[in-house]
Amino acid sequence: MASLSSFRLSVAVAALLVIGSCATEVTFKVGEGSSGKSLELVTNVAISEVEIKEKGGKDWVALKESSTNTWSLKSEAALKGPFSVRFLVKNGGYRVVDDVIPESFTAGSEYKSGINV
Secondary structure (H helix, E strand, C coil): CHHHHHHHHHHHHHHHHHHHHCCCEEEEEECCCCECCEEEEEECCCEEEEEEECCCCCCCEECEEEECCEEEEECCCCCCCCEEEEEEECCCCEEEEEEEECCCCCCCCEEEEEEEC
C-alpha cells in the first residue's frame, strides 16, 4: 500500500512540474515608436490592459492597445523612468512589476517581468 501512495505522489509532482514548465514569462519589448515623450510596449502574450507608473508618480496611466499585443502612451511632458507596469492577464488577474522598464530604455530592448502566465 505504501508503494502505491509513493507512486501517486511522484505522478502528482511530475504533473505539477510539467504544468509549471508550460507557463510563459511575460516580457515587454520597447517599440520603435518610443521616445522621451512616448512609450510603446509590445508584449509576448495576450493581455487585456496595461498601465504604467512613472518614478515618483502617484497614479497609474493606461496605455492604449494600437495593434495586437502593442500598447502605447503619448505624453506632452517628458516621461520619467524607471517605470512600473501593471497589467491584466486575459482570464486572470492583475499583476504588477516594479521598475521593470529602466529610465534609460532604448527601442528594441526587451525586459523580463519575472511573472509566468
